[in-house]
Amino acid sequence: MKANILNILKKARRGPAVVLAKDFGAIxxxxxxxxxxxxxxxGTGGGWLAMQIANVVGSxxxxxxxxxxxxxxxxxxxNFKNFGxxxxxxxxxxxxxxxxxxxxxxxTIDLQEPGKTLKxxxxxxxxxxxxxxxxxxxxxxxxxxxxxxxxxxxxVKVTExxxxxxxxxxxxxxxxxxxxxxxxxxxxxxxxxxxQI
Amino acid sequence: MKANILNILKKARRGPAVVLAKDFGAIxxxxxxxxxxxxxxxGTGGGWLAMQIANVVGSxxxxxxxxxxxxxxxxxxxNFKNFGxxxxxxxxxxxxxxxxxxxxxxxTIDLQEPGKTLKxxxxxxxxxxxxxxxxxxxxxxxxxxxxxxxxxxxxVKVTExxxxxxxxxxxxxxxxxxxxxxxxxxxxxxxxxxxQI
Amino acid sequence: MKANILNILKKARRGPAVVLAKDFGAIxxxxxxxxxxxxxxxGTGGGWLAMQIANVVGSxxxxxxxxxxxxxxxxxxxNFKNFGxxxxxxxxxxxxxxxxxxxxxxxTIDLQEPGKTLKxxxxxxxxxxxxxxxxxxxxxxxxxxxxxxxxxxxxVKVTExxxxxxxxxxxxxxxxxxxxxxxxxxxxxxxxxxxQI
Amino acid sequence: MKANILNILKKARRGPAVVLAKDFGAIxxxxxxxxxxxxxxxGTGGGWLAMQIANVVGSxxxxxxxxxxxxxxxxxxxNFKNFGxxxxxxxxxxxxxxxxxxxxxxxTIDLQEPGKTLKxxxxxxxxxxxxxxxxxxxxxxxxxxxxxxxxxxxxVKVTExxxxxxxxxxxxxxxxxxxxxxxxxxxxxxxxxxxQI
Numbered sequence: 001m002k003a004n005i006l007n008i009l010k011k012a013r014r015g016p017a018v019v020l021a022k023d024f025g026a027i028x029x030x031x032x033x034x035x036x037x038x039x040x041x042x043g044t045g046g047g048w049l050a051m052q053i054a055n056v057v058g059s060x061x062x063x064x065x066x067x068x069x070x071x072x073x074x075x076x077x078x079n080f081k082n083f084g085x086x087x088x089x090x091x092x093x094x095x096x097x098x099x100x101x102x103x104x105x106x107x108t109i110d111l112q113e114p115g116k117t118l119k120x121x122x123x124x125x126x127x128x129x130x131x132x133x134x135x136x137x138x139x140x141x142x143x144x145x146x147x148x149x150x151x152x153x154x155x156v157k158v159t160e161x162x163x164x165x166x167x168x169x170x171x172x173x174x175x176x177x178x179x180x181x182x183x184x185x186x187x188x189x190x191x192x193x194x195x196q197i
Numbered sequence: 198m199k200a201n202i203l204n205i206l207k208k209a210r211r212g213p214a215v216v217l218a219k220d221f222g223a224i225x226x227x228x229x230x231x232x233x234x235x236x237x238x239x240g241t242g243g244g245w246l247a248m249q250i251a252n253v254v255g256s257x258x259x260x261x262x263x264x265x266x267x268x269x270x271x272x273x274x275x276n277f278k279n280f281g282x283x284x285x286x287x288x289x290x291x292x293x294x295x296x297x298x299x300x301x302x303x304x305t306i307d308l309q310e311p312g313k314t315l316k317x318x319x320x321x322x323x324x325x326x327x328x329x330x331x332x333x334x335x336x337x338x339x340x341x342x343x344x345x346x347x348x349x350x351x352x353v354k355v356t357e358x359x360x361x362x363x364x365x366x367x368x369x370x371x372x373x374x375x376x377x378x379x380x381x382x383x384x385x386x387x388x389x390x391x392x393q394i
Numbered sequence: 395m396k397a398n399i400l401n402i403l404k405k406a407r408r409g410p411a412v413v414l415a416k417d418f419g420a421i422x423x424x425x426x427x428x429x430x431x432x433x434x435x436x437g438t439g440g441g442w443l444a445m446q447i448a449n450v451v452g453s454x455x456x457x458x459x460x461x462x463x464x465x466x467x468x469x470x471x472x473n474f475k476n477f478g479x480x481x482x483x484x485x486x487x488x489x490x491x492x493x494x495x496x497x498x499x500x501x502t503i504d505l506q507e508p509g510k511t512l513k514x515x516x517x518x519x520x521x522x523x524x525x526x527x528x529x530x531x532x533x534x535x536x537x538x539x540x541x542x543x544x545x546x547x548x549x550v551k552v553t554e555x556x557x558x559x560x561x562x563x564x565x566x567x568x569x570x571x572x573x574x575x576x577x578x579x580x581x582x583x584x585x586x587x588x589x590q591i
Numbered sequence: 592m593k594a595n596i597l598n599i600l601k602k603a604r605r606g607p608a609v610v611l612a613k614d615f616g617a618i619x620x621x622x623x624x625x626x627x628x629x630x631x632x633x634g635t636g637g638g639w640l641a642m643q644i645a646n647v648v649g650s651x652x653x654x655x656x657x658x659x660x661x662x663x664x665x666x667x668x669x670n671f672k673n674f675g676x677x678x679x680x681x682x683x684x685x686x687x688x689x690x691x692x693x694x695x696x697x698x699t700i701d702l703q704e705p706g707k708t709l710k711x712x713x714x715x716x717x718x719x720x721x722x723x724x725x726x727x728x729x730x731x732x733x734x735x736x737x738x739x740x741x742x743x744x745x746x747v748k749v750t751e752x753x754x755x756x757x758x759x760x761x762x763x764x765x766x767x768x769x770x771x772x773x774x775x776x777x778x779x780x781x782x783x784x785x786x787q788i
Contacts (some may be wrong), residue, residue: 004325005229025226026360028253029218032202035232035255056225058232058255101202128201138363138370138567138729147366158363163223164575166335166355166382168342173335173532179575181558182568335532335764359773372731376772378755379765399623415620422647423616426596429626429649437781450619452626452649522595532757532764539759552757557617559622560729560749560776562736567729579757 003083004144005055012079015046015072019110019134020183024052025163027108030188031130037105040124042095042117047076047088049108049134054088054118063088066095099124110134111133114187115147122151125191130156133187141185153189200280202252209276212243212269216307216331217380221249223358224305227385228327228389232257237321239263239314241294242287244273246305246331249299260285263292294298296321307331313386319348322388327353330384338382350386357382397477399449409440409466413504413528414577420555421502424582425524429454431499434518436460436489436511441470441482443502443528448482457482460489472522501503504528508542508581516545519585524550527591528583535579547583554579594674596646603670606637606663610701614670615643616629616648618699621779622721622771626651628696630717633657633686633708638667638679640699640725645679647751654679657686690715701725706738713742714783724778728759744780751776 006021027033037057041050044067055175065088067073073092080088099107099120106129107121115131121131131153135141141158148155165176203218224230234254238247241264251260262285264270274306277285296317298303303326304318311330318328327351332338338355345352362373400415421427431451435444438461448457459482461467467486474482493501493514500523501515508527515525526545529535535552542549557569597612618624628648632641635658645654650709656679658664664683669678690698690711697720698712705724712722726732732749739746756767 003389005231006227007229022223022358023221025224025358026219027222028225028359030203032252034202034252035258055229055231056253058257060255061232063283077529083412137565139364139565139733141363141368142730145588146367155365158365160361160363160569161219161222162359162361163226164357164359166338166357168338168352168355170343171531173339174530175576177574177576179573180198181570182574183571333765334762336536336762339533357766367727368730371727372751372773374771374773376770378767378770380768398620399625401623416617416752419616419618419620419752421616421621422614423612423754425598426598426646428596428646429652449623449625450647452651454649455626492683535757535759540761549759552759554755554757555613556755557620557755558751558753560732560751562732562746562749564737567733576656 005052008051008083009048009090012051012083013046013075014040015075018046018048022161022163023134023186024049024160024181026186027054027132030157030159031106031132033106037061038101038103039063039108040066040099040101040104043068043111044076044090044111045072047079048090049110050076051079051083051085051110054085057087059087061087064091064101065089066091066093068092068094096118102158104129106130106132108132108134115144116141118147118153120149122153122191127191129191131189134184135187136184138185141187144187148189153191156188156190158185158187202249204246205248205280206245209248209280210243210272212272215243215245218249219358219360220331220380220383221246223330223356223383225253227354228303228329228354230303234258235297235298235300236260236303236305237263237296237301238305240265240269240308241273241287242307244268244276245305247273247285248276248280248282250305251282254284256284258284261288261298262286263288263290265289265291301326303327305329305331311337312341315344315348315350318386319350324388326388328386331381332384333381335382338384341384345386350388353385353387355382355384399470400445401447402477403442406445406477407440407469409469412440412442413437416557417528417580418443419579420553420580421485421526422450424495424551424553425500425526426470431455432495432497433457433500434460434493434495434498435502437462437502437505438470438484439466441473443504444470444482445473445477445479447502450581451481454480455481456494458485459483460485460487462486462488489514498523500524500526502528508534509538511540512545512547516585521585523585525583528578529581530578532579535581538581542583547585550582550584552579552581554578596643596688599642599674600639603642603674604637604666604667604685609637609639613752613754614725614774614777615640617750617777619647619725621748621750622697622723624697628652629692629694630654630697630699631657631690631692631695632699634663634702635667635681636663636701640701641667641679642670642674642676644699645676648678650678652678655682655692656680657682658682659683659685686711695720697721697723699723702742705731706735709738709742709744713744713782718782719780721778725775726778727775729776732778735778741779744782747779748779749776749778
């Protein structure tokens with residue numbers, strides 16, 4: 001039996017708060033993330049989002065993930081090694097200071113001030129490439145949308161995704177009582193040339 | 198600029214109702230769909246779900262999609278050809294009568310009576326492989342969960358995913374008034390051996 | 395300072411599961427419950443819903459509440475007495491066997507098989523009066539909607555109400571993580587004469 | 592057949608955007624609004640919220656509603672007269688300049704800058720009385736919560752209420768496709784003395 005990313009995530013060491021599958025699913029849904037993509041991800045945390053992306057982009061793609069805090073970089077490094085992710089590169093660097101990768105298909109930012117990465121993202125994204133920020137607070141979203149107006153990236157959408165689970169067993173058929181009411185807002189922006197495609 | 202699956206879906210010919218990105222995202226999130234997977238999908242419709250899956254599994258993976266109605270098979274075939282999906286195989290066959298592919302990582306069913314495919318799915322899935330049914334009606338879900346009890350597949354979860362979009366522009370900052378309240382319930386089941394991993 | 399129903403509910407003795415304020419709010423919203431209404435409620439439980447209704451209908455209205463189980467009737471009786479509800483009448487009777495009140499503006503049913511009260515509700519409701527069933531399971535809803543077709547009551551709507559709360563404190567501004575995902579579906583039916591008004 | 596507030600609202604003349612039943616229900620649910628309450632409401636608009644409140648507080652209660660714009664005051668006045676609301680008093684005044692009523696059980700504000708009414712609300716509310724603001728934008732909520740900190744009112748909760756309707760008809764049993772995704776956030780604050788009750 002092959003390893004499954006969901007099983008891997010259950011066994012992996014956790015760093016700080018992780019990007020949940022439902023939000024990763026929304027990223028796939030709204031960017032078209034696929035096989036062979038070149039992606040930059042920051043901050044790494046325990047590497048949750050990086051591993052989920054790496055599982056999709058495959059050996060023809062690559063995920064470069066930035067983490068400035070050594071304690072999280074260590075956890076992520078271990079996870080990547082233990083579960084055999086050869087298409088992830090970890091950089092212990094401050095993404096606010098620069099992104100050296102170019103022609104990226106996707107940049108995902110899970111940091112306090114995502115707007116600080118915009119000037120680097122502008123240069124590093126390929127035409128048509130996506131910028132996605134994971135923002136727990138709506139105040140972060142409001143600031144980021146303001147910051148976006150000064151760049152060549154255009155706002156595509158701001159979403160929040162809810163996954164409701166049901167209990168189904170004969171006459172019992174109802175939504176579960178407990179629902180995760182919030183993780184984060186996702187802000188999707190895109191770099192497009194003369195014509196959007 | 199490379200083609201993006203989202204752009205492709207905007208240009209592709211539509212068949213009947215399509216599986217939206219939010220639900221595709223939920224499938225990725227809850228199965229761990231990744232590069233290299235072998236997938237069977239039925240019914241094809243216009244090929245929406247097949248193309249989204251193909252975009253993730255890449256050239257090392259393969260999607261075989263079953264469609265019995267010739268008019269939809271034709272639309273899907275055109276879409277796959279026009280957009281260069283070399284990893285999709287279309288079969289104009291009745292999936293209720295059998296699935297010839299084996300060791301599948303995932304089977305997705307978007308049909309009136311998904312329970313009719315269970316005996317075939319049991320045999321065709323690899324250990325640990327996922328069965329996902331897209332059910333617009335809760336009555337379909339109730340029937341399917343009942344049918345699942347007679348198989349070796351076990352129910353993992355039943356979900357519905359909502360994507361809410363926000364309008365953010367300076368002092369304006371609120372959810373959009375219009376929300377898509379429902380597309381379908383997703384039923385996730387899995388085939389696992391002695392120990393689930 | 396006057397007593398407030400919310401404060402009363404915090405102090406009242408609980409019986410079985412209680413009808414929460416959000417669902418009571420939905421009942422008010424969708425029936426137009428107001429001052430002076432004549433209401434029948436069953437089963438009483440700890441009297442939660444009866445007290446909330448009584449708080450609105452006031453001294454010109456009346457709530458008659460049916461509870462067959464002596465242990466709950468006792469709790470409810472105490473609550474009504476302790477908090478001074480003079481417009482509530484408790485009957486320790488089986489509402490499936492009959493409703494003796496007539497010309498009712500509203501009947502609310504929180505029982506396993508609400509359909510069993512329909513033939514009584516038909517007779518006891520005033521023209522334009524509302525029948526509301528609180529159904530935790532969607533299977534109850536499906537059965538009740540079927541049962542309704544054999545009566546003079548017409549289905550108005552089936553709803554589920556979600557109350558999401560936000561944490562707002564300076565830069566922190568986000569929905570709470572925990573959300574109550576489900577209590578019950580509410581089925582609203584109405585008795586109307588020649589013309590609906 | 593008696594008039595029902597829902598029927599009245601269907602026939603009443605509309606002013607600007609109206610407070611929908613679902614949000615009125617949430618106000619009832621979260622304040623305990625009941626028979627006999629003394630309420631101030633601003634701005635009136637077409638009188639939607641005032642009429643819904645009046646329907647609950649009854650002849651022992653009273654709703655005083657402030658509207659500065661003559662065109663809306665006219666519409667509201669007509670509605671109150673046509674539908675016989677004897678417990679509503681309309682004032683064509685600027686509520687930002689003062690609230691002359693005292694010992695109020697509830698103040699509801701549906702205005703651009705609800706914070707401007709707080710200093711008046713503090714004096715006009717009875718101990719334990721509620722202040723509710725209807726805020727379409729989350730930016731209004733953030734500002735109001737900040738303003739509240741300078742007053743004797745304490746924040747109780749910030750909510751948004753969603754009502755999802757279902758289509759149920761035999762095998763068809765699913766949520767409606769169209770859902771009203773947003774109307775407004777409701778901010779609930781309360782004036783309480785030494786001990787909250």
